[in-house]
Amino acid sequence: MAEAKTTETTEDDSMVDEYKLINLIADGTTTQIWEVKEEGATTSFVMKRLLPEPMKNPEIVATMKLEAKVAGALDHPNLIYLHKFVKSKQHVYLLMDYFRAPNLRSQLSSDRLSVQSRLRKLIESTAMALGHMHEKGWVHKDIKPENILISKSSEVKVIDFGLAVPVAKGLGKLFGKPKTVQGTRSYIAPETIKKLPLGPGADVYSLGITIFEVLTGKTPFHGENPKEVLLKHIGERPVAPSSINPNVAPEFDEFVLKMLAKKPEDRFQSMEEVVSSLRNVKMFKAEISEIIAQNKAKADQEEKESMQEKRLDSRADARLSQLVKDDPKLAAELIAQRKANTKKKPTPEPPKEKKPQPAPQQQQPPQPMPGGYPPQYQQPMYPPQPMPPGQPMPGQPMMYPPQYQGQPMPPQGYPPQGYPQQPYPPQQQPQQPPPQQQQPPQPQPGQPQPGQPAAPPPQPPPAAAPQSQAPPKPEQPPAPQQPAAQQSDDSKKQEKNDDDLPFMDELPDVI
Known part of the structure; x- marks a missing residue:
């Protein structure tokens, strides 16, 4: 009879003695836990079965035997119940109640x-x-x-x-x-x-x-x-x-x-x-x-919000699909616009752009004369062109003499005829005004017409001459066109005139 069982087990690996292996519950290094049923019965059991290699180890077999001895001596509803222990040349296993619950x-x-x-x-x-x-x-x-x-x-x-x-x-x-x-x-x-x-x-x-x-x-x-x-x-x-x-x-x-x-x-x-x-x-x-109920309510709310978002997205997709069917050309434009908007998402500015900019004095051309030009003459004499700071205007290296400070500037056509058109030497700063005999007569206000060359005006009255010929103050010297290196040295010595600051925005137009 025993030989028949051995032959049957060898021929059919799904059978261990009279028990059919139904489901593998756990697989370890020395044992396997199987759900089994006896042939012709409906009741399930748990079989703790030694693997073939561990069966050759006497210590492992002794441990299985000890477990059977302890379990057989116990009888409590909270302890697993042992039905039998089998040790043979083919199998070593424990047959216990099947408690359907996870560990x-x-x-x-x-x-x-x-x-x-x-x-x-x-x-x-x-x-x-x-x-x-x-x-x-x-x-x-x-x-x-x-x-x-x-x-x-x-x-x-x-x-x-x-x-x-x-x-x-x-x-x-x-x-x-x-x-x-x-x-x-x-x-x-x-x-x-x-x-x-x-x-x-x-x-x-x-x-x-x-x-x-x-x-x-x-x-x-x-x-x-x-x-x-x-x-x-x-x-x-x-x-x-x-x-x-x-x-x-x-x-x-x-x-x-x-x-x-x-x-x-x-x-x-x-x-x-x-x-x-x-x-x-x-x-x-x-x-x-209470904690479980709160977590469940929170999870339900998050799921509800997620479903609403999915529903809105599905409605939008449905409308877009209908639009594609009705007007494919318009739908293609909308899709292209959506892709363009996605690409134009603002990106954070790099840190280097937040650094303070260098001082503007080194990049600005010379400031206008104290008092500025009258409003009617604030227009460009030449076509506005970007010039490097500190370089004279090509073909017109002129200065504004001190005696004409505060006087109306002649219209386009300045300087008057007879005024010498020679610049200062490039490496020297004029400290005194030019000689009086080189000063052209001052034009009368209001007589020159805009856009026409002005005729030489009569000599100003003697009472006004001393005032116009007085040397300028050191704090506000004339600002002729000069090299950039010399201009940067002089600008450090000069104090900024707050009254001239509003003309800084108009300065490029004057140039």
């Missing part, structure tokens, strides 16, 4: 707030299951989110008894020292690391680490290597969960930190004490159900 790890990754809303029930159920194990003389020793199953209705099952050890009692506390350190480093108790005899306190500590992770999203101790994490379990005090999650109540901080005490005697002494103390503790400042 705590997957739920923490997807919706931690939902787990927090069921945390009280989770702690009570897990603690009562472990309390039953302790009464039967076993320490689980590997409590972590992967080994706790919890349904949406808060029904809990504790699984995986492969690392369980007997509770140290009597002489076992003195001589029952473990040979090796076994456990998951993020959840392992300090006495396990020190290879001390283990009691219920080891499971209290591991459950406290699990609660801390549910509250904060991470375990309390981290390091760059496994040894650093283990040393922190032994010597570093964990932070309060409320320092990471402000919604944790202060009294629940004390509850969790007591479970994480370094010495077993400073923790809760039994799981029954954990359950009784939890009933009088406020866990959160704000109810988790």
